[in-house]
Amino acid sequence: MLRADNLSKIYKKQDGKVIAINNLSLDIPTGDFVAIVGPSGSGKSSLLLMLGGMLFPTEGEVIINGESIYQLTLNEIAKLRQQQLGFIFQTFHLIPYLTALENVQMPMLLKGLSSKEQAENAESLLEKVGLSDRMDHKPSELSVGQQQRIALARMLANNPSIILADEPTGNLDSETGQRMIQFFFELNAEGRTVVLVTHDIRVAEQAKNTITISNGTISG
Amino acid sequence: MRFTFALFLIGFLLTLSLNLFAQTSGSGTVSIQNAIAEDKYLYLFFYKEQNDKTAKLQAVFDQTMQKLGEKVKSAKVNVKSASEQSVVDQFNLKRAPMPFVLVLAPSGAITGGFSTFNEEQLLNSQISMGAAHALKALQDHKLLILTLQNSRTTSNQEALSGINEFKADPRYSEATVIITLDPSDPQEQKFLNQLNLDTHLAQATTVLIAPPAEIIGKYQGPTHKAQMVADVQKAASGCCPDGCCPGGCCPGGKCGK
Amino acid sequence: MNWNIFVLRELFQRKSKLITSSLAIVLGIAAIVSISTITTYSEESVAKELDALGANVLILPPEVSVADYYSADFQNGELPEEYVTLIAMSNVEGVDNMSPKLTLPTDIKGNRVILTGILPKSEFQNKTSWQGAGIFSRPKICGSAEDVFKMNQKLPQETLARKRVITNLEHHEVLVGADIAKKLHLKEGAEIAMLDSPFKVLAVLPTTGTIDDSRIFAHLHTVQALTDKDALLSAIEVVGCCKQVSKGLISNLQSLLPEANIVTIAHIVDTQVKTNALMRNLSYLLLMIIVIMGGASIGNDMYNNVYERRKEIGILIALGATPKIILKVFIKKAALLGLLGGISGYIIGTVLALALGPLIAGVHVFPILYLSIIAVVLSICIAIGASYFPARYASRLEPSIALQEN
Numbered sequence: 001m002l003r004a005d006n007l008s009k010i011y012k013k014q015d016g017k018v019i020a021i022n023n024l025s026l027d028i029p030t031g032d033f034v035a036i037v038g039p040s041g042s043g044k045s046s047l048l049l050m051l052g053g054m055l056f057p058t059e060g061e062v063i064i065n066g067e068s069i070y071q072l073t074l075n076e077i078a079k080l081r082q083q084q085l086g087f088i089f090q091t092f093h094l095i096p097y098l099t100a101l102e103n104v105q106m107p108m109l110l111k112g113l114s115s116k117e118q119a120e121n122a123e124s125l126l127e128k129v130g131l132s133d134r135m136d137h138k139p140s141e142l143s144v145g146q147q148q149r150i151a152l153a154r155m156l157a158n159n160p161s162i163i164l165a166d167e168p169t170g171n172l173d174s175e176t177g178q179r180m181i182q183f184f185f186e187l188n189a190e191g192r193t194v195v196l197v198t199h200d201i202r203v204a205e206q207a208k209n210t211i212t213i214s215n216g217t218i219s220g
Numbered sequence: 221m222r223f224t225f226a227l228f229l230i231g232f233l234l235t236l237s238l239n240l241f242a243q244t245s246g247s248g249t250v251s252i253q254n255a256i257a258e259d260k261y262l263y264l265f266f267y268k269e270q271n272d273k274t275a276k277l278q279a280v281f282d283q284t285m286q287k288l289g290e291k292v293k294s295a296k297v298n299v300k301s302a303s304e305q306s307v308v309d310q311f312n313l314k315r316a317p318m319p320f321v322l323v324l325a326p327s328g329a330i331t332g333g334f335s336t337f338n339e340e341q342l343l344n345s346q347i348s349m350g351a352a353h354a355l356k357a358l359q360d361h362k363l364l365i366l367t368l369q370n371s372r373t374t375s376n377q378e379a380l381s382g383i384n385e386f387k388a389d390p391r392y393s394e395a396t397v398i399i400t401l402d403p404s405d406p407q408e409q410k411f412l413n414q415l416n417l418d419t420h421l422a423q424a425t426t427v428l429i430a431p432p433a434e435i436i437g438k439y440q441g442p443t444h445k446a447q448m449v450a451d452v453q454k455a456a457s458g459c460c461p462d463g464c465c466p467g468g469c470c471p472g473g474k475c476g477k
Numbered sequence: 478m479n480w481n482i483f484v485l486r487e488l489f490q491r492k493s494k495l496i497t498s499s500l501a502i503v504l505g506i507a508a509i510v511s512i513s514t515i516t517t518y519s520e521e522s523v524a525k526e527l528d529a530l531g532a533n534v535l536i537l538p539p540e541v542s543v544a545d546y547y548s549a550d551f552q553n554g555e556l557p558e559e560y561v562t563l564i565a566m567s568n569v570e571g572v573d574n575m576s577p578k579l580t581l582p583t584d585i586k587g588n589r590v591i592l593t594g595i596l597p598k599s600e601f602q603n604k605t606s607w608q609g610a611g612i613f614s615r616p617k618i619c620g621s622a623e624d625v626f627k628m629n630q631k632l633p634q635e636t637l638a639r640k641r642v643i644t645n646l647e648h649h650e651v652l653v654g655a656d657i658a659k660k661l662h663l664k665e666g667a668e669i670a671m672l673d674s675p676f677k678v679l680a681v682l683p684t685t686g687t688i689d690d691s692r693i694f695a696h697l698h699t700v701q702a703l704t705d706k707d708a709l710l711s712a713i714e715v716v717g718c719c720k721q722v723s724k725g726l727i728s729n730l731q732s733l734l735p736e737a738n739i740v741t742i743a744h745i746v747d748t749q750v751k752t753n754a755l756m757r758n759l760s761y762l763l764l765m766i767i768v769i770m771g772g773a774s775i776g777n778d779m780y781n782n783v784y785e786r787r788k789e790i791g792i793l794i795a796l797g798a799t800p801k802i803i804l805k806v807f808i809k810k811a812a813l814l815g816l817l818g819g820i821s822g823y824i825i826g827t828v829l830a831l832a833l834g835p836l837i838a839g840v841h842v843f844p845i846l847y848l849s850i851i852a853v854v855l856s857i858c859i860a861i862g863a864s865y866f867p868a869r870y871a872s873r874l875e876p877s878i879a880l881q882e883n
Contacts, residue, residue, distance in 0.1 A: 046877070049876075049877045049880075052795070054794065054795060054876045054877055054880075055875070055876070055877040074799065074800055075799045075800075075801070078794070078797050078798060078799040079797065081794075081795065081796070081797040082796070082797030083797075087792075087795040087796070089792075089880070093788055093789070093791070093792040093795075093880065095789055095792070096490070097486045097487055097490035098478075098483075098486060102478050102482075102486075105478040106478070106793070106796055107796045107797060108478075109478050109479070109480070109483070110793070110796055110797045110798055110802065111797065115478060115479060118478055119478075154796070158796075158797070312600065312601075312603070312604075313562075314708075315558040315559055315561070315562065315708045316559055316562040317557075317559035317562060317563055318559075320562075322607070323609070330606070330607050330609075331609040331610065332607065332608075332609045333566050333604065333607030333608070334566075335559075335562070335563060335566075344609075345609055347609060347610040348610075351610040351613075354613075355606065355609070355610065355612075358606060359603060359606050361623060361625060362625065363625045363626070391626065392626060395625050395626060410610070411610055411613070413614075414610055414611070414613040414614040415613050415614075416614075429613075430622040430623055430625060431606070431622070431623040431625065432602065432603075432605045432606045432612060432623065433606060433612040433613050434622040434623075436622055452625070452626065452628065453628050453629070455622035455624075456622065456624035456625075456626070456628040456629040457629050
């Protein structure tokens with residue numbers, strides 16, 4: 001279960017402060033598929049990062065399976081991300097000098113798996129996303145859709161129970177984007193919790209629940 | 221008239237031939253021959269040019285020669301003169317500092333060589349006959365076997381046996397000189413002291429000396445050819461690359477390295 | 478996949494960047510390695526020269542210094558040959574092995590060669606006995622007894638190589654140093670023309686590792702005659718067997734030859750020690766410059782690298798990387814950069830030393846393996862030291878900021 005209690009994030013600037021999230025609370029049950037929607041600059045990406053332990057809140061707590069994650073040490077948070085969380089971003093953030101296979105192996109390397117286990121698992125994941133014939137290619141040698149599938153495979157490498165996706169279809173054409181959403185549904189059907197940030201209403205409509213963010217708070 | 225003319229002619233021819241002789245063999249060479257013939261020491265003053273140094277040393281030389289009188293022969297040799305080149309070359313003095321004095325003993329040995337000197341040094345260049353003959357042998361690059369014995373020393377024959385055997389060996393005979401001295405001869409005391417030899421000997425003593433003047437073997441009483449050969453061989457091996465020779469040959473017996 | 482492969486992949490993704498990042502340190506290490514290599518062999522060469530010279534005294538013209546004598550092939554400045562007679566006839570101990578020389582350059586078949594006129598011992602040996610009977614009371618000196626029966630005849634090339642003296646040499650015979658013989662394809666018995674005069678090669682000298690390897694030795698008087706340097710010398714080496722000899726030798730020789738420059742082993746060593754100290758100080762100064770400049774260059778490149786890779790750092794954090802892992806990645810990169818820089822610097826420095834050693838110091842130079850270890854360790858330390866703060870900065874990056882598009 002993923003919960004946010006009175007979450008706020010305030011950025012201090014030279015000419016004042018910017019309130020990205022303002023006293024926001026939400027509760028996402030296990031196995032839910034939630035779409036977070038809102039206009040650009042509404043704070044939805046900041047919310048996602050806070051839910052994933054990637055951005056310290058100014059106030060409030062984020063609780064994952066009963067544990068307040070920002071009370072943990074940096075190493076414990078990192079371990080949490082390794083074991084329970086999976087991220088996927090709009091611009092994929094693949095490591096450009098590693099091959100597709102090596103990119104997928106990275107989370108397993110961080111977890112401490114042996115090279116043999118890493119390779120076996122990564123090959124299996126790439127096969128699952130239909131890219132077993134592109135294992136030795138670098139990201140620059142692949143299409144946008146293929147890059148996103150590698151990012152997906154990488155995200156699944158540590159078998160996360162919670163998937164956090166920030167505009168995963170933002171750089172994809174509608175057909176490829178739809179295929180990507182289909183993947184998320186399949187992952188959700190496996191029992192994983194999916195939290196997906198999007199500005200695309202058509203994507204949001206396909207989620208089980210929708211949260212609308214506006215000016216740092218939940219609206220509607 | 222004819223008689224006078226003949227006398228004049230003979231005189232002229234004689235003078236001419238003497239001059240010619242003087243020119244072809246300079247005064248140096250002539251003096252050496254004369255000194256050897258008369259069994260006298262010869263003092264040769266070599267010079268290149270007349271300058272203050274030459275004049276000063278020549279004065280000392282002349283004064284000393286005057287003191288010595290007829291007991292010695294002397295000559296002055298101009299090294300630049302063509303007629304003197306043979307004597308200059310004989311003593312390899314072409315590149316020696318000038319003026320230079322050489323003292324020759326009747327034996328032919330050079331008993332003194334000076335670029336600077338005083339009267340005392342010139343006088344002290346006259347040495348004993350034994351020393352002069354010894355020097356001559358060594359200056360001729362011969363091995364000198366000096367045997368010291370008289371009627372009072374024992375093992376005289378035994379001392380000579382190894383020596384004679386050594387000398388008889390055709391490998392060594394030509395380059396070996398044997399000199400026998402009476403250790404009690406007062407004339408030779410100084411020479412024997414210089415060799416660090418006891419002049420009051422009970423047994424005949426033999427000393428092996430290699431050029432320039434290195435004592436390489438000393439034997440009391442009987443001598444053995446094998447021992448002498450071994451000592452000559454050891455001396456001939458010279459310095460080892462590490463600076464020391466077997467038996468410690470540096471002054472004081474310690475090797476430098 | 479492991480962290481070493483990860484770091485290597487990143488390092489080699491842009492080879493030109495790799496080269497420019499490590500350039501300062503590579504060049505600095507190369508400079509230190511080449512100076513150290515040349516200095517080491519120069520010191521060894523001088524030590525060998527000194528060993529070969531034995532317990533020695535050098536008699537030089539007043540205007541020639543020890544540094545001149547050792548650093549140049551030949552020097553201007555001359556001594557009168559009559560000094561040889563003066564020394565030979567003196568009662569100074571240990572002068573039996575005297576080596577008067579005249580050294581000057583000449584040309585053989587278009588090659589510049591250093592010709593040394595050397596006076597054989599036989600030409601002045603007799604004069605040592607001109608002291609008269611006093612010669613019998615001189616202390617026994619090692620190696621001075623003549624080999625009357627030729628029992629232990631050494632070849633002239635052996636005596637020259639080992640003892641720097643020669644007993645006999647004919648007026649138109651030469652001995653040729655090993656390197657020159659190789660260069661001019663000269664063997665024993667060969668005929669050569671020097672100074673418009675024919676000579677025959679008596680022997681080729683064995684390699685000594687000293688300056689003699691590049692010289693041709695001829696009879697002193699022949700060289701003097703052919704070069705209009707009648708009765709002149711460049712130097713006289715008094716080659717003693719034992720070091721004790723040289724102690725008494727100096728003051729006696731100085732009294733005998735007040736106008737000459739008489740140099741002892743101590744002087745020679747002093748000069749060389751000072752020269753070497755200068756070289757060492759220079760290399761320490763260079764080291765400091767490398768540390769500062771090389772370190773600054775690497776530090777700057779590393780900060781740039783952290784900035785360029787901020788999204789990558791962000792994603793690694795998102796994937797579960799701890800700050801320690803991020804730090805480790807950058808430190809590993811620095812270490813690898815240092816390793817590559819050290820090895821490259823060592824190789825370049827050694828090649829430079831091999832090429833320049835003979836030209837600058839006149840010595841043959843060979844690679845010194847232990848310098849490779851020093852080069853690598855130094856390079857790694859500088860790289861890690863310079864990269865620590867950038868690496869620490871990377872490990873403390875806020876992942877949200879790292880992942881921002883701008």
